Structure formats: C-alpha cells, structure tokens
Amino acid sequence: MANSKTVIIKIKRQQTPESKPYSEEFELTYRPGMNITSALMDIAASPVTRQGKVTTPVAYDSNCLEEVCGSCAMLINGQAKMACSALIDNLKQPITLEPFSKFPIIRDLQVDRSVLFENLKKVKGWVPVDGTYDLGPGPRQSAEEQEQAYPLSRCISCCCCMEACPQFNEKTGFVGAAAISQVRLFNTHPTGKALKVDRLQALMGDGGIQECGYAQNCVEVCPKDIPLTRSIADVGGQVMWQAIKDFFRT
Ligand code: SF4
Ligand code: SF4
Ligand code: FES
Secondary structure, three states: OOOOOEEEEEEEEOOOOOOOOEEEEEEEEOOOOOEHHHHHHHHHHOOEOOOOOEOOOOOOOOOOOOOOOOOOEEEEOOEEEEHHHOEHHHOOOOEEEEOOOOOOEEEOOEEOOHHHHHHHHHOOOOOOOOOOOOOOOOOOOOHHHHHHHHHHHOOOOOOHHHHHOOOOOOOOOOOOHHHHHHHHHHHHOOOHHHHHHHHHHHOOOOOOHHHOOOOOHHHHHOOOOOOHHHHHHHHHHHHHHHHHHHHHHO
C-alpha cells in the first residue's frame, strides 16, 4: 500500500471502441476529501504515469459532481460506483478503475449507456401529456402516494444496477431493474397510469420481468437506495394480473 501522502490508481484504458485495452498506473499527491473524479482531474492536469511516461488525460464522463446526473458511473475496485461520490479515504489501495463491462466502450472509462434509454422507451417510462395547450393542474396525489413515489423518482440513470445484474446480458436482453422500477413509478402516477397496460405488456416475454433471477445485486449497488427488489416484486405481480386479464380477453 502507498504511504499516506500518495494515492496509487491503476486505470484500464482503451483509445477507441475497437482498440486493445491496456493498463496505466498513476501516483498522485493525497489531499483530504479527494474523490475519484478529483483524482482524474489531477491526472488530466499532469498526465504522467507512475513510471514517468507522459501519456494522455484519461477520458471519463462527469457533469454534476454531486451524484445527481448519473454520468460518472464506473467500476471502482471492481464495484459499480459513482466516481464523484467515491471518496479515496474509503477505498483500498491500489485503487483500480475500469469502464463498465456490459456497455460498449467509447474511450477509457467512458461507455455508451443508451441501452437504458432504449429500455425506458420500450416500457414507456414517461407521463403522457399533450403540450399543445394548457391542460391546467394535474390530478393530486395523496401524501402517502407521494411518499411511495419519491424514492423511485430519484433514479439518476447511472446503470449501476444493470452492470451488477447477472441477468443483464446480451443473451437475455433483460431490460434491467431501473426500467422496471420506472414502470412502478409511472403506473402509480395519476396521469402516467393511462399507459399502464402498455407498460406491463412490454415487460412480458423475452427480455421482460421474468428474466430477473432475484439475485438482488441491483439493490445493493444503487447509489440512490431505490427499493429495486420491492419494485420488481410489485411490478411482477402487476404483470401477472395483466397476463391473466389478457388471456381471458382473447
Ligand atoms: S434482482 Fe437480481 S436479477 Fe433481478 S434485476 Fe436485480 S440484480 Fe438483476
Ligand atoms: S435504479 Fe439506481 S442503480 Fe439503477 S440506474 Fe437508477 S439510480 Fe442507477
Ligand atoms: S458527476 Fe454527476 S453523478 Fe457523478
């Protein structure tokens, strides 16, 4: 382990989506309160490896720097985490940084997470509104309904839950926990529930909710503590009832 004044970081790098990955190691001066994003900024300011080789700054995504935008997710010491809230003090050294393994690489620690947005489109993860005229105030939600909806609305689309899920892979095409939890959110919304049947039918069949093996990795890694397994159980029940209704209707 490095002495207390330095931070050792090993980074898996890749110049282009097609090129071969390689590893580089950096030794940084420790500062109290340092997090992974600030360490990556230090590397960008002086991109020299521990061995003294001048290199390029490491590419990574970030925006809000306060665990709100969801862009800075990566594998930190092998776990899906947000770089901006991962404090160096809480990490075992040498720290390893890798891009998410289940998403196409763009460069270094940047990956293409558009699959989540495609999955949200699939399950109609929105409240349908006609923006062409003033609809007036929407229906009210009770305090209890708001309390249940609020934790679900905190999803930051980071994809940590999908990276950690054993069922999220090319073979299953599973939509993942985030999209399912958004179905729960919008199915309870007074206006959003207009699309409830469409959403439940989108979760039937290949890639749907039955692909979930209930391993619970998703809920463990979610940085916003969203009750994902409760959402999966709740939506699973809704999908089952919808399937029964559809069966008797045909
Ligand atoms: S419960 Fe397990 S299988 Fe289901 S979404 Fe979460 S991690 Fe994936
Ligand atoms: S449910 Fe949690 S882990 Fe999954 S995308 Fe949303 S915030 Fe990230
Ligand atoms: S930079 Fe926005 S969540 Fe980390």
